[in-house]
Amino acid sequence: MSGTPALPDGPLVAFYGDDYTGSSAAMEALTFAGLPTILFLEPPTPQRLAASRQFRGIGIAGTARAKDPAWMEQNLPPVFDVLADIGAPIAHYKVCSTFDSAPHIGSIGRAIDLAAPRLGGTWHPLLVGSPAMGRYQMFGHLFATVNGVGHRLDRHPTMSRHPVTPMDESDLGRHLARQTARSIGLIDFVTMANGGADQALERARAAGIEIISLDVLDQASLTESGRLIWEHRGKRLFVAGSQGVEQALVAYWRSAGLIPDSKPDLRLAGVKRIACVSGSCSPVTAGQIAHAAKNGFDIERIDAARAVDAAEWAKEIGRAIERGLAALSSGRDALLITASGPDDPAIGALNAAVKASGATAAAVNDRIGAGLGQALDSILEAARLQRAVVAGGDTSGQVLQAMGIYALTAIAPLAVGAPLCRASSDRTHARIEIALKGGQVGEVDLFCRARDGFGMSGASTAPSQVT
Template sequence: MSPVLGCVADDHTGGSDVAAALRRAGLRTVLRFGVPGPDAVLPDCDAVVVALKTRALPADEAVAQSVRARRWLAAQGVQRLYVKYCSTFDSTDEGNIGPVVDALAGGEVTVICPATPEHGRTTYLGHLFVGGVLLSESSMRHHPLTPMTDSDLVRVLGRQTPHPVGLLPLDVVRGASIREHLDALVAKGIRHVVVDATEEADLLAVARATAHLPVVTGGAGLAGAIARTTAFSRPDEGTRLPAGPAVVLAGSCSAATLDQLDHALARFPAHRLDPVATPDPEELARTAFRWLDEHFGDGPVVLYASARPEQREAARAAMGARTSEILERTLGRLAGRAVALGARRVVVAGGETSGAVTTALGVEQVLVGEEADRGVPWCVTTGNDPVALLLKSGNFGRPDLLVRAAQDSR
């Protein structure tokens, strides 16, 4: 039987997040990294997530990859598509949310619903809030790649697409006329409908009212609600994690990751990739590889490039505009070295870092297992020598997540 739902996510931790929501709702879920090739084999599953790295790409490249991913999903028999982006709507005025949704919706109306209340992301009157604070006043205002300085999603999306953008306000979401309101917006020529939601019940109402739409978009919250309103519900069979040493790799500079790193650094040997101390990229890598070779095998180890704002500015001044790219690529290479040394649990913090790690390891497909924290599932590679991956979005997880994940001995 074909999967009931296919999802295209714009980064790897976003893919992991939405895959966790689908599995939690009872769907057997497979997560793939990158655009699958024509010979890619999909195991029996209820949902499949294709996680790309398109969030910060030029819009035309993001669209091309997303369209190829949708074509592959269609070839697997998937009839309904979910377009997943970050619950903080990470994007620029050029995209890539608008251009990708335009391409994948194919001229049909769709909803825009990043709200994920369990993580403090809510939408009211079209404005996105993070933990009760307007998006434009949150730490996302200073994101190094996609600074979010406008909380009005109707306005933000309106700068990314030539098509009209409308609003489904909260009073309608909580009334009995969601479908009627949607139809009225369509009659006016609206193509994209930003949806208010502040509670899980709002997402369930939206999921039921949009069941007729072939393409729906949003964060992991709405995806989970859609999964809960399907006829599928399977018992959690658990996931056996391979035994072996753990390595933690962190590139995210979010406040949550920095706090989690503080806990990990107090427990495990660690090495920081510091461009100020070592501005030459090759020497930076050689130093990190030597450290890893010397310290691996005596327990979990941590390799990180995460830094506070003043440290990031100093790093860019020392290494140049490609600092982030160099650090992510180096962390990916270090992950490969750690696995070659015997690591069987790879814990990664940050979307870009996760993409670099899965690329370096050549991981194309994983089975989604149980969550270490909400929205942060263990994923196990397929094959004869499996590796467990924990791909953590920068802002996700409790303060001790990295410590618990690295010490997990199942």
């Protein structure tokens, strides 16, 4: 109908995710809103990018969350140039919804400094809250839920004692100010609710404030944040934040009638057997592992401390492959883990082994991730399985690289922030189904849900009865 507003043609959002699980969450938010999205696991070739212009979202997953500023300075600018070439009106540096970062590792501030000159905009929204993920920002402070209980981020049972990026500050503006010299402002949820957001944004921009944090506490503030971003984008706007950015844009586009309020297909057929690997130390993942052990999974421990020696690690991975295949042959599912929760003695043993060896923790962690990828790769191929789950934000990227997977598209909403995806690969794993699960993501039955499926009427989803 003449006069009806419409979204522009072509890609709407181009994003880089600073870890693989979070990148899949951004893809999920767009895909299940009816906006097909592809996630590349490395900067795409010009040929692959040209073949992807029909997608409304184009993402590139990376590992910047686990890297230092020197690595960022060398590796991020070429990726940001690719995002710029896509030409989407929104360019997004996607960060974890618990804002994992520090000046020396995963610096969001350094990433913003590198991205802003390349990706455009006279202001840069910072949006981290995601109510669907249990993340809430109020007066600039971030809160996150665990088992339905809300915690201020600096008192969060996991993030306050994260082994790499412990969060001792819940005010995201103050936390980010340690990482960049750019000025940082805030539009709070009260201002939004009172209809003063546009005026507040105008004042902040007139004062030269470059980064403006947006409170997201509920659906109304999520939608209003999406409106501020979209209506004040100019020709192109660079945004930093969690998957809440895509969720906010979708919420506004729906409210404005720019896209239909469609619902995803909440059905997934089960499979007889799956294989999973976990490099996560999260208590959420620990609960999921314990639940899986009671429901048909063999939990096979891998001694990560052996990864300080390449030869010993190769032997350990070989043993893990044998144990995983034996579990599958016995009629159970295979779940290979390096630890179960933050208090697992395996974590201390690994840290002690790294210290005694003289190796760097980064090098050992890379070896662990690659080994888990090799193990999953071998098990899937030998057992001819078509579905898998990888737990752990940093682990996921290393595993997929080892498996030769170069892109993902979301196919089913397994858990908020962890969609089941279809893989693209030049090797044997083309079309395999795989989910990437961050440490804080998913209900206790996630591994079983991935195996059993859900929402299929007229038949049991027990794995012995579903093909």
